[in-house]
Amino acid sequence: MPELPENETQRLTLERECLNRTIEAVELGENVSYIELPGDNERARLVGRQFTETRRHGKNIFAGSKTGPWMTVHLGMTGSLVPFDAPDDPPDHTKLLIRFEGDRRLAFRCPRKLGHVRVIDDPDDYIAQQGFGPDALDIGKDAFVQAFGKTRSAIKAALMKQERMAGIGNLWSDETLFQCGINPQARASDLGDAKLAEIHGTMRDVLKAVVRAGAQYGELPEDWLIRHRKKGAECRRCGGEITSAKVGGRTAYFCDKHQK
Ligand SMILES: [Zn+2]
Numbered sequence: 426m427p428e429l430p431e432n433e434t435q436r437l438t439l440e441r442e443c444l445n446r447t448i449e450a451v452e453l454g455e456n457v458s459y460i461e462l463p464g465d466n467e468r469a470r471l472v473g474r475q476f477t478e479t480r481r482h483g484k485n486i487f488a489g490s491k492t493g494p495w496m497t498v499h500l501g502m503t504g505s506l507v508p509f510d511a512p513d514d515p516p517d518h519t520k521l522l523i524r525f526e527g528d529r530r531l532a533f534r535c536p537r538k539l540g541h542v543r544v545i546d547d548p549d550d551y552i553a554q555q556g557f558g559p560d561a562l563d564i565g566k567d568a569f570v571q572a573f574g575k576t577r578s579a580i581k582a583a584l585m586k587q588e589r590m591a592g593i594g595n596l597w598s599d600e601t602l603f604q605c606g607i608n609p610q611a612r613a614s615d616l617g618d619a620k621l622a623e624i625h626g627t628m629r630d631v632l633k634a635v636v637r638a639g640a641q642y643g644e645l646p647e648d649w650l651i652r653h654r655k656k657g658a659e660c661r662r663c664g665g666e667i668t669s670a671k672v673g674g675r676t677a678y679f680c681d682k683h684q685k
Pocket of ligand 1: 684
């Protein structure tokens, strides 16, 4: 599932390709019965407008303007935003298509239908209503240590809980804990302030590096877990073996030797 850095990469694409162009139409794609998309009236609100700015909070992308309305996109498991130019055809699994003036188009692709697109008035109100915690790249060290020091669940599950902190999912919680040498099943409240501060710093470094790499995992360092995230693979840090376990309903990958 796309997490903070994948969504940030998509936001940057939107910012580069789709700003300051008048929207002429917003159309539904095919096979859209089981996906949440804006209805006729909501789509009509976007027509005649331009996106003049973008934002991101956790795994949510926003495009809109000072006076609104805004479009918010959640990519779900497999969604993506694909800008292209007519007369090229939209990609397969396009669920929503925005026609800008001229040839520019923006497709929301979503093969597994778990994403959504909504039209909203204001991103800050929306973030508050949805109950998302602070974005993982915005939360400061002290706030992080305080929030996680109180939680008795497994650290991996705690990192993925969007109401506590938004943006981290399965991949980047595993990577962060791998680089800190912490077992994903360790109870957050048992780690202590120094370890939690280290997790905060490593998490930021990981997220920023993935954004810099444009979420192209092959460009990330060879000794990262993501490059060998497979049961039985050799740990490039200590020679241990990568193993897996269910934590917080997801499959965690970690090294059985250096992650205590
Ligand atoms: Zn190891």
